[in-house]
Amino acid sequence: MREITVDDLPDIARGAAVLGTGGGGDPYIGRLLAQEAMRRHGPVPLVDPMDLPDDAVVIPTAVMGAPTVMLEKLPSGTELVTALRALEDLIGKRATHTVSIEAGGLNSVIPFATAAEVGLPMVDADGMGRAFPELQMLMPTLGGISATPMAIADERGNAISMTTLDNAWAERFARTATIEMGCSSAVSLYALTGKQTKEFMVHGTISLTQRIGVAIREAAAAHRDPVAATAEVLGGRRVFRGKLVDVRRGTEGGFARGEVRLEGLGEDLGSHLDIAVQNENLVAVRDGVVLASVPDLICVLDTDTGEPVTTEMLRYGLRVSVVVAPCDPRWRSPEGLALTGPAYFGYDHEYVPV
Amino acid sequence: MTGLLRLGIDVGGTNTDAVLIDGQRVVAATKTSTTSDVTSGIVAAIADLETSSGFDPAQVSAVMIGTTHFINALVEGTRLTPTAAIRFGLPATSALPPLVDWPDRLRAVIGGHSYLCHGGHEYDGSQIADFDERELREVVDKALQAGARSFAVSSVFSPVNAEFELRAAQVIAEVAPGAPISLSHDIGRMGLLGRENATVINAALRDLADQVTTGLSQTVTSAGIAAPVFLSQNDGTLMDVDYARRYPVATFASGPTNSMRGAAFLSQQLDCAVVDVGGTTTDVGILQSGFPREASSDVAVAGVQTNFRMPDVLSVGIGGGSLVDGDAAAPLVGPQSVGYRLTEQALVFGGDRLTATDLAVAAGLADIGDRDRVAHLDAAFVRAALDGIGERMGEIVDRMRISADPVPVVAVGGGSILVPDELVGASSVMRPEHHAVANAIGAAIAEVGGEVDRVFSVSPGQREAVLDEARQEAVDRATAAGARPGSVRVVDIEEVPLAYLPGNATRIRVKAVGELSLGGDHHA
Numbered sequence: 001m002r003e004i005t006v007d008d009l010p011d012i013a014r015g016a017a018v019l020g021t022g023g024g025g026d027p028y029i030g031r032l033l034a035q036e037a038m039r040r041h042g043p044v045p046l047v048d049p050m051d052l053p054d055d056a057v058v059i060p061t062a063v064m065g066a067p068t069v070m071l072e073k074l075p076s077g078t079e080l081v082t083a084l085r086a087l088e089d090l091i092g093k094r095a096t097h098t099v100s101i102e103a104g105g106l107n108s109v110i111p112f113a114t115a116a117e118v119g120l121p122m123v124d125a126d127g128m129g130r131a132f133p134e135l136q137m138l139m140p141t142l143g144g145i146s147a148t149p150m151a152i153a154d155e156r157g158n159a160i161s162m163t164t165l166d167n168a169w170a171e172r173f174a175r176t177a178t179i180e181m182g183c184s185s186a187v188s189l190y191a192l193t194g195k196q197t198k199e200f201m202v203h204g205t206i207s208l209t210q211r212i213g214v215a216i217r218e219a220a221a222a223h224r225d226p227v228a229a230t231a232e233v234l235g236g237r238r239v240f241r242g243k244l245v246d247v248r249r250g251t252e253g254g255f256a257r258g259e260v261r262l263e264g265l266g267e268d269l270g271s272h273l274d275i276a277v278q279n280e281n282l283v284a285v286r287d288g289v290v291l292a293s294v295p296d297l298i299c300v301l302d303t304d305t306g307e308p309v310t311t312e313m314l315r316y317g318l319r320v321s322v323v324v325a326p327c328d329p330r331w332r333s334p335e336g337l338a339l340t341g342p343a344y345f346g347y348d349h350e351y352v353p354v
Numbered sequence: 355m356t357g358l359l360r361l362g363i364d365v366g367g368t369n370t371d372a373v374l375i376d377g378q379r380v381v382a383a384t385k386t387s388t389t390s391d392v393t394s395g396i397v398a399a400i401a402d403l404e405t406s407s408g409f410d411p412a413q414v415s416a417v418m419i420g421t422t423h424f425i426n427a428l429v430e431g432t433r434l435t436p437t438a439a440i441r442f443g444l445p446a447t448s449a450l451p452p453l454v455d456w457p458d459r460l461r462a463v464i465g466g467h468s469y470l471c472h473g474g475h476e477y478d479g480s481q482i483a484d485f486d487e488r489e490l491r492e493v494v495d496k497a498l499q500a501g502a503r504s505f506a507v508s509s510v511f512s513p514v515n516a517e518f519e520l521r522a523a524q525v526i527a528e529v530a531p532g533a534p535i536s537l538s539h540d541i542g543r544m545g546l547l548g549r550e551n552a553t554v555i556n557a558a559l560r561d562l563a564d565q566v567t568t569g570l571s572q573t574v575t576s577a578g579i580a581a582p583v584f585l586s587q588n589d590g591t592l593m594d595v596d597y598a599r600r601y602p603v604a605t606f607a608s609g610p611t612n613s614m615r616g617a618a619f620l621s622q623q624l625d626c627a628v629v630d631v632g633g634t635t636t637d638v639g640i641l642q643s644g645f646p647r648e649a650s651s652d653v654a655v656a657g658v659q660t661n662f663r664m665p666d667v668l669s670v671g672i673g674g675g676s677l678v679d680g681d682a683a684a685p686l687v688g689p690q691s692v693g694y695r696l697t698e699q700a701l702v703f704g705g706d707r708l709t710a711t712d713l714a715v716a717a718g719l720a721d722i723g724d725r726d727r728v729a730h731l732d733a734a735f736v737r738a739a740l741d742g743i744g745e746r747m748g749e750i751v752d753r754m755r756i757s758a759d760p761v762p763v764v765a766v767g768g769g770s771i772l773v774p775d776e777l778v779g780a781s782s783v784m785r786p787e788h789h790a791v792a793n794a795i796g797a798a799i800a801e802v803g804g805e806v807d808r809v810f811s812v813s814p815g816q817r818e819a820v821l822d823e824a825r826q827e828a829v830d831r832a833t834a835a836g837a838r839p840g841s842v843r844v845v846d847i848e849e850v851p852l853a854y855l856p857g858n859a860t861r862i863r864v865k866a867v868g869e870l871s872l873g874g875d876h877h878a
Contacts, residue, residue, distance in 0.1 A: 032450050032547075068809075068861070069477050071545045073510050077449030113449075155446040182446075182476040243753075249851050258851075265753075312850060317640070317647065317666075319753055 011213030016108035023280035024105015024131030034112035056194030065184035079186035086151035104131025136167030150189035226306025236325025295331035362798025372399035382407035411578035436465035438497035442473035474510030506557035548661030556603035563602035591803030612796030620786035631769035674769030685739035748778035804831025837868030
């Protein structure tokens with residue numbers, strides 16, 4: 001166990017945006033929430049999942065909704081606690097720990113705010129090892145663990161509890177409720193035992209976000225290549241360096257879908273890389289050949305600074321590098337691919353591991 | 355003479371530049387030192403122009419001024435007004451109250467008065483909570499007692515619905531008559547904290563803006579010029595003195611913008627790369643349709659996160675004063691520089707430091723100082739070092755351009771002689787006359803703009819109609835701001851569909867600009 005302080009948050013947020021692979025929401029607001037909660041209540045202990053007692057009660061907290069709305073209608077801070085307490089009431093147990101469901105983007109740092117607020121330690125793990133757009137896309141789903149009972153809360157004090165047939169239904173109902181709450185809500189779901197956390201969550205991912213953030217910051221300060229430093233920490237590789245020459249966007253069913261085209265620079269001169277986007281970067285195609293796809297990570301970084309570039313920041317003329325990195329091996333099983341592979345997102349190519 | 359002379363003045367940290375423009379022609383230009391009171395530097399510059407051109411002050415139809423005064427005041431944390439930041443958003447937003455991420459020192463300087471009230475709107479325009487007038491009156495009383503003299507009001511989703519901010523302004527005007535009020539929907543874009551921070555900065559600059567705009571107007575009048583005075587905004591458009599008095603924050607990035615637009619005007623290029631070579635750095639920016647391409651990320655000013663759009667500028671540490679070392683096989687230029695001491699320390703000026711300017715003189719590119727003092731330099735070394743400078747500048751231009759097509763390059767600034775005639779990625783390299791006063795020229799030629807930045811619901815098949823609506827609104831705003839009807843055109847449209855929102859919510863930003871409506875237009 002170690003303590004995470006306010007000073008650790010900027011690196012964690014930066015690394016979280018890299019694992020967000022373009023989506024997951026801008027961690028800036030999440031970082032501020034955690035920062036303010038820690039300033040009031042002190043640092044948050046971060047616990048290795050292997051150190052959890054088997055009967056620990058691990059309750060994740062997260063925010064759900066439209067990232068643009070969260071930048072405007074900021075949280076009150078109470079909705080996270082309301083959701084957590086509502087779920088505790090549903091299962092009849094008090095949480096001993098909280099945890100992140102999604103290490104990529106905003107939800108990596110959100111549980112720090114909850115943890116500081118209610119005085120719980122946080123587990124160094126998450127449910128995805130990256131960001132995904134739907135709440136059934138969690139490793140515990142593969143383990144047959146139900147997302148529900150689940151609680152959704154808003155800043156007014158409303159709390160909705162639900163139990164659903166399966167995790168896909170939970171996603172549908174939760175999204176509808178979130179829209180009614182003004183397109184942003186706090187959720188608590190996937191209550192886990194310590195044993196289940198060890199078995200089904202992705203370990204060490206909060207520390208990973210911190211290592212990525214530190215690597216980018218230190219490389220940029222020392223005028224070393226921050227993109228190479230990121231690839232090394234992720235165990236991935238840089239596959240392209242180029243300039244953004246085209247962005248096509250649209251929304252379908254509430255998801256921002258788009259196509260991004262990069263034109264090669266330097267050693268990639270003369271090549272093109274196309275990235276298909278649905279909130280997150282889904283598929284990377286180099287000169288017509290699929291190079292990488294979900295569930296592996298496709299990270300777009302600013303070539304000069306190494307800072308992660310989110311889908312909503314994509315603009316003509318940006319100079320970016322693309323790093324691909326392997327996902328948690330469990331996502332590569334037939335069940336994992338059925339949940340998060342290219343076919344689920346409507347692509348007909350075979351999954352090619354990076 | 356058309357009788358429509360424009361006087362452009364750029365008040366920088368070091369120099370005050372002034373130019374007189376008649377239509378497309380530069381009539382006269384001057385460079386003087388900036389004075390701490392700003393105005394006496396302007397008086398000197400105008401006097402200089404009168405001496406050199408003999409222009410008749412009565413012939414001046416408009417005076418355009420670009421100034422770094424307000425951003426400097428913020429950076430220095432001086433001359434700021436104690437300000438109350440009032441936000442409508444409860445029961446939401448309380449986790450991150452106004453001034454939440456400000457540097458401690460700056461928060462203390464403006465008094466740290468941060469208040470939350472019930473209200474604001476949801477993304478779809480419905481209310482988060484009802485307007486509570488009593489709650490607001492109590493907050494205003496408390497703020498006044500705590501010493502606040504200027505008010506910054508923000509409200510959740512005010513770019514979609516400004517009702518709370520407008521009602522609050524009425525109440526504040528009743529409780530604190532005459533106190534300046536800044537409303538966030540007038541100042542910033544979507545993104546509450548960035549917009550609110552910009553509004554608080556604006557509010558804290560209101561007293562200073564009163565003094566500066568009054569001083570500027572008086573200075574111009576006492577020079578015998580009866581023409582209206584305008585200030586340059588971040589995006590290269592103009593605001594009149596009364597607007598500047600209320601929105602000083604809009605001047606923040608006008609410096610680099612004016613420089614780039616002045617370069618474009620001098621070279622008659624609307625789409626080009628501008629390479630501005632100063633004493634220590636070379637700054638490269640891109641002009642699209644005559645306006646600077648904006649940076650993609652939010653900009654922190656004096657440690658405060660704002661959502662201003664700033665020009666996208668890439669810098670490299672090479673300038674006229676850069677120190678030169680190494681040998682012909684591996685010449686080293688910069689980033690260390692003698693800076694403004696060039697005329698004391700460079701070899702050609704009798705100093706003992708080898709600078710990039712000395713290389714240019716040795717190679718016969720420039721004829722300044724004493725050429726004999728660099729005659730001993732090895733020709734191969736001089737060539738290799740200058741080639742190295744050219745390569746690095748070419749690399750920056752190449753990284754900035756937006757397509758594989760070569761772009762015209764306009765070189766400006768005191769060290770622009772260092773830009774080679776042939777540059778990788780450049781279709782041509784131009785070095786226009788008067789390039790040293792590009793800033794003031796950019797101010798003089800500025801136009802009037804209007805902008806829309808909102809979330810629209812775009813139903814299937816309605817995209818064109820919604821875009822037309824947004825375009826028209828931007829054009830109307832430009833006209834209302836003083837653009838000549840008929841000259842207004844749309845220069846930028848950006849559409850960003852928003853994730854996880856129903857109803858195909860799309861953020862649309864449209865910018866329109868037109869020629870300043872000068873005296874005479876209305877009588878035609």
